[in-house]
Amino acid sequence: MKKDPEIICYGCGRGENPENTIEAINHCQNINSNWRIDLDLQLTKDGEVVLFHDYNTNRRTGVNHNIFDLTLNEVKQLNAGFYFKKRGQYFYRNNPIKIPTLKEVFSLFPKAKYVLDIHTDNDRIIDKIIDIISTYKNAENIIIVSHYDTIIRDFKRKKPNWCFGVATNELKKMVFSSFIFLDFFFPLKSDVLLIPIKYNKIKLLTNRVIKHVKKRNKKIIVWMKEGKTNDDVVCINSKKDYILLKKKGIDAIYTEFPELMNEEIK
16 A cells, blocks of 8 residues: 655645744644645855745845845844735734744754755855754755755765755756656656646656656655746645545655645545
8 A cells, every 4th residue: 555645834834824934834833743844945145044935035025135135134124924915814914924044943843854945056055054954953854955956966965865856957857858768868866856747738747757766766746836936836735636646656745735735634
């Protein structure tokens, strides 16, 4: 019998709480402390690792800055929930919440499992993350991912035994070569394949791709759809899709709505 796929809270469960916040992580942990938390990481001007997806702060905070131009103190003045809307209301406009650091998250949730998604190509962040993990966490419960191939490449050189997700170029070579049956020339080398079922209208998660990955004893993490922007990302939010992916042998899925997903699979 195939195992239930692991559930990962995408953006800390961004559908139910402001993404990449302590409040969102706490919500996910209260639902199921065994679920993995997806953290997006950026680097501030003064070298602090903070939870933030975009280079620019406007989409989440309503203030137009590049996060790498701000010190941690300046980042802490921003409202991480400014644009979060639920039931037609902006709950955090009058009750602002802060952007946390990775240190704060590890300190508050030392036993949680994480996906650390690095959203900067500044390689200074690598040593920062290594130091933080060495101080606060066991690396066995962490998956390092980034769409920047140079970040994954340089990170692997320093910590070859840690767990890494596939970066963009490796993903493209393996998946698109499978369309013309030449994927044996581009075997998956990373530990985990992270892949949307569809990119725009193109189906990426084919049976051949799944077979390729499983043959090499690698893991697969999936979400429903992706496009050109972060708003185009759609995760797995229904029991029907969850069961279908379980039958295909998928190892883990991203969900934006952890509370809803928990009710669905119950």
